[in-house]
Amino acid sequence: MTVLVAPKALANHTARDFKMLIDGRWEAGEGQPIERVAPSHGVVVSRYPAGTSADAERAIAAARRAFDHGPWPRMTASERSGVILKAAQLISARAEELAYLDAIEAGKPITQVRGEIAGAVDIWRYAAALARDLHGESYNTLGDSTLGVVLREAIGVVSIITPWNFPFLIVSQKLPFALAAGCTTVVKPSELTSGSTLLLGEILEEAGLPKGAVNIVTGTGPAVGAVMTAHPEVDMVSFTGSTGVGKLTMTNAAQTLKKVSLELGGKNPQIVFPDADLDAFIDAAVFGAYFNAGECCNAGSRLILHKSIAEDVVRRVAALARDVKVGDPLDPSTQVGAIITPQHLDKITAYLDGAAGAGARIAHGGEPLDFGMGQFMAPTILDGVTPGMAVAREEVFGPVLSVLTFETTAEAIEIANSIDYGLSAGVWSRDFDTCLTIGRRVRAGTVWMNTFMDGASELPFGGTKQSGLGRELGRHAVEDYTETKTLNMHIGARTSWWMPKADKLA
Numbered sequence: 001m002t003v004l005v006a007p008k009a010l011a012n013h014t015a016r017d018f019k020m021l022i023d024g025r026w027e028a029g030e031g032q033p034i035e036r037v038a039p040s041h042g043v044v045v046s047r048y049p050a051g052t053s054a055d056a057e058r059a060i061a062a063a064r065r066a067f068d069h070g071p072w073p074r075m076t077a078s079e080r081s082g083v084i085l086k087a088a089q090l091i092s093a094r095a096e097e098l099a100y101l102d103a104i105e106a107g108k109p110i111t112q113v114r115g116e117i118a119g120a121v122d123i124w125r126y127a128a129a130l131a132r133d134l135h136g137e138s139y140n141t142l143g144d145s146t147l148g149v150v151l152r153e154a155i156g157v158v159s160i161i162t163p164w165n166f167p168f169l170i171v172s173q174k175l176p177f178a179l180a181a182g183c184t185t186v187v188k189p190s191e192l193t194s195g196s197t198l199l200l201g202e203i204l205e206e207a208g209l210p211k212g213a214v215n216i217v218t219g220t221g222p223a224v225g226a227v228m229t230a231h232p233e234v235d236m237v238s239f240t241g242s243t244g245v246g247k248l249t250m251t252n253a254a255q256t257l258k259k260v261s262l263e264l265g266g267k268n269p270q271i272v273f274p275d276a277d278l279d280a281f282i283d284a285a286v287f288g289a290y291f292n293a294g295e296c297c298n299a300g301s302r303l304i305l306h307k308s309i310a311e312d313v314v315r316r317v318a319a320l321a322r323d324v325k326v327g328d329p330l331d332p333s334t335q336v337g338a339i340i341t342p343q344h345l346d347k348i349t350a351y352l353d354g355a356a357g358a359g360a361r362i363a364h365g366g367e368p369l370d371f372g373m374g375q376f377m378a379p380t381i382l383d384g385v386t387p388g389m390a391v392a393r394e395e396v397f398g399p400v401l402s403v404l405t406f407e408t409t410a411e412a413i414e415i416a417n418s419i420d421y422g423l424s425a426g427v428w429s430r431d432f433d434t435c436l437t438i439g440r441r442v443r444a445g446t447v448w449m450n451t452f453m454d455g456a457s458e459l460p461f462g463g464t465k466q467s468g469l470g471r472e473l474g475r476h477a478v479e480d481y482t483e484t485k486t487l488n489m490h491i492g493a494r495t496s497w498w499m500p501k502a503d504k505l506a
Contacts, residue, residue: 002378005327005334006371007040015044018194020051020218021201023062024211029055034191034218039107040329040338040374046105048194051219056186056227059215063157063184064233066212073154073182081131084176086207088124091117094203101195102167103329107338107374108292110330113168119457120172123473126457127176130478134181145494149487154182155259156235158481159228161221161249162197163241164190164340165295165397170263171197173461173472174238179213181481186215186234188225192340194218221245232256236481239263240297243395243420243466250469261470261480263462265395266423269302269416270452271406271438274309276428277450278316284452285313286320288426289401290379291453293336295344297467298424300401300452302392304415307405314383314403318364321379326369336399338374345375348398352380355391355402360384365399393419409437416442422464426452445471 017033019026029049036046049055067073072080091098099113108116139148158178162170167189178185189197201216217224229237229252236259239249243264253260270288272281288300305313329337339345345368352366365380377399385392385402392402406412416425416438424446427438439447445463448454455461460474470480 001322002365002369003323003325004369004371005325005331007328007373008330010038010041010043010045013043013045015047016195017047018049018198018218020049020055020198021214021216022055022059023215024205027055036105036192036195038104038338038374039340040104040376042373046101046195048191048198048218051188051217051224053223053227055217055219056188056224057231059186059217060157060159060228060231060233062212062215063186066210067154067156067184070184070210070212072179072184072210072213075182077132077134080180080182081128083208084124084128084131084179087176087204087209088121088128090203090206091124091200092121094199095121098168098196098199101199102193103337105193105195106164106167107329107340109334109337111332111334112292116166116169120169123172123457124176127180127478130177130475131180133475134478134482136484145491147489147491149489151485151487152479152482153485155481155483156183157233158183158185158236158238159231159234160185160187161225161228161237161239161241162187162189164192165292165297167193168196168200170240171200174240175200175214177472177477178238178481179209180478183236183481184213186217186228188217188219188228191218191220225249226252229253230255234258237261246468261472262468263297263470263472264423264466264468265421266297266299266463266467267302267393267395267419267421268298268300268424268426268444269304269442270300270426270428271304271412271416271442272306272309272313273427273429273431273434274306275430277430278309278313280450281428282313282316282320284426285317285401286324286379288452290321290324290336290399293339293377294399295340295397297395298453299397300426301396303401303403304412305403305405307407310403310405314363314381317401318381321364321381324379326376326378327371336379337376339377339398342375344397345377348377348396348400351391351394351396351398351400352382355382355385355389358389359386360389360391360402363403387415387418395421409434413438413441420466423467424448424453424463
């Protein structure tokens with residue numbers, strides 16, 4: 001049985017009303033606000049303005065003015081770094097407030113979110129350091145009459161669109177790097193989890209960011225996001241979300257040939273060989289599958305097990321899954337919180353029904369949990385999954401672990417690469433040759449060896465195939481928000497190619 005942590009009623013709770021930030025002004029918007037119902041408690045916890053296409057256009061115009069005429073792109077790297085570093089300090093000072101917002105709006109365990117906020121602080125500090133290291137190149141090897149200089153210039157106005165599953169962490173993987181490069185931005189958080197991003201707007205104002213450099217517009221994708229991805233005054237789009245919406249984003253951006261960075265879906269395998277440290281792996285398997293209730297593009301949702309150990313591994317993973325605590329995200333002991341919406345819970349259960357109908361066996365879990373409020377799902381293990389099943393190929397985005405088997409290394413690699421996604425993967429073996437073979441042949445942006453879902457601000461993150469384009473984090477993250485410009489300088493007199501020299505006319 002799953003360990004349950006029943007949600008406690010939110011005593012004396014008052015829904016928080018937010019405004020959106022456009023050109024340095026906080027605006028309530030027109031019309032009925034968006035009400036966010038906590039997925040764990042079933043009550044309204046936040047209200048945001050329902051932004052319109054006109055709001056998005058005003059925000060883009062503000063960002064354009066701020067880039068073309070404002071101080072932010074013209075500050076020294078040291079000055080921009082100072083503002084970003086101050087923002088990091090203020091984020092740290094308001095960490096508990098930010099963590100509560102993400103926990104209650106997204107249903108995320110509070111202990112987990114505190115870790116995410118701490119990680120975001122580190123990212124902002126790292127971006128502040130990179131701001132001062134952004135530079136171009138020079139070439140003095142082109143001959144006595146030529147000097148080449150390659151500049152790195154801020155790309156311009158950037159539309160940043162973020163999802164609901166990691167509201168503050170993901171905006172922190174984008175925004176500080178865009179600011180470090182000298183860009184100005186329009187940010188649209190998910191309409192389900194806008195609170196912490198709007199609070200970030202307050203923090204950036206206090207840190208000294210000039211008006212118009214960051215604009216935050218709340219609302220839906222059709223009303224706000226469509227304008228942000230297609231508008232001719234936007235120079236780049238950075239989007240994190242589903243692969244389907246990512247394709248639409250790319251289509252919109254193509255109309256004006258914007259630069260696009262996409263971090264999309266994943267169906268990430270963990271490949272396990274008989275010589276692996278199974279004690280370490282079992283913990284990583286449960287963590288990888290059920291962290292953030294599986295609502296994670298990096299979730300280790302596919303176990304690809306050698307047949308000789310499959311039965312034992314499934315038994316041990318199921319035994320540990322029974323100890324996972326599911327329930328109230330505000331309880332510090334909770335490890336798996338709520339599912340984001342009732343509709344998403346229905347989608348998860350539909351995948352389970354389809355897998356059972358295709359011959360898979362539920363080895364653990366498999367059912368929604370009824371606490372009398374909110375929506376929750378038991379950690380689930382599906383055994384006997386084959387590569388052609390939908391649950392083995394498509395992103396369920398829930399606490400569902402699919403188990404497949406292999407006999408040879410080549411077969412394991414084929415199963416891992418047989419799907420449309422290529423975000424991340426893991427391999428478990430004491431033989432480093434095996435780990436390196438998998439690491440080099442599996443098509444994924446990150447391959448973990450004898451660990452899973454580790455990360456650092458210094459390490460690039462992103463996917464291959466339909467998991468996206470471009471990379472976030474790492475030392476090149478700031479460069480992604482720049483364009484290169486070549487200055488080709490001629491030294492001394494230059495002879496025209498069509499006019500012969502005077503001595504040749506004689």
